[in-house]
Amino acid sequence: MWTFITQLLVTLVLLGFFLVSCQNVMHIVKGSLCFVLKHIHQELDKELGENEGLSDDEETISTRVVRRRVLLKGNELQNIPGEQVTEEQFTDEQGNIVTKKDHTSTPNP
Numbered sequence: 001m002w003t004f005i006t007q008l009l010v011t012l013v014l015l016g017f018f019l020v021s022c023q024n025v026m027h028i029v030k031g032s033l034c035f036v037l038k039h040i041h042q043e044l045d046k047e048l049g050e051n052e053g054l055s056d057d058e059e060t061i062s063t064r065v066v067r068r069r070v071l072l073k074g075n076e077l078q079n080i081p082g083e084q085v086t087e088e089q090f091t092d093e094q095g096n097i098v099t100k101k102d103h104t105s106t107p108n109p
């Protein structure tokens with residue numbers, strides 16, 4: 001009986017070590033794959049000339065567009081004022097072209 005319990009415990013410990021080893025191997029493979037893909041991406045950027053003026057520390061800047069939708073019924077459409085949009089374009093400190101849009105409502109006649 002004690003032999004069976006001892007063998008069972010040893011088997012569970014070995015199974016635990018095996019699972020931890022598999023996790024470590026997956027972590028190493030993931031890191032290696034990320035490194036290789038990053039290197040390939042950098043080489044493609046060099047070939048295409050897209051890395052000029054960018055260092056490894058800089059991040060790509062993205063924009064977010066916010067849109068609003070309004071659902072109206074029947075006669076509510078008559079009471080909506082018109083809208084005027086003005087745009088201002090300038091270059092910020094990092095050299096990015098920024099477009100500022102100002103939405104103003106015009107009064108109802």
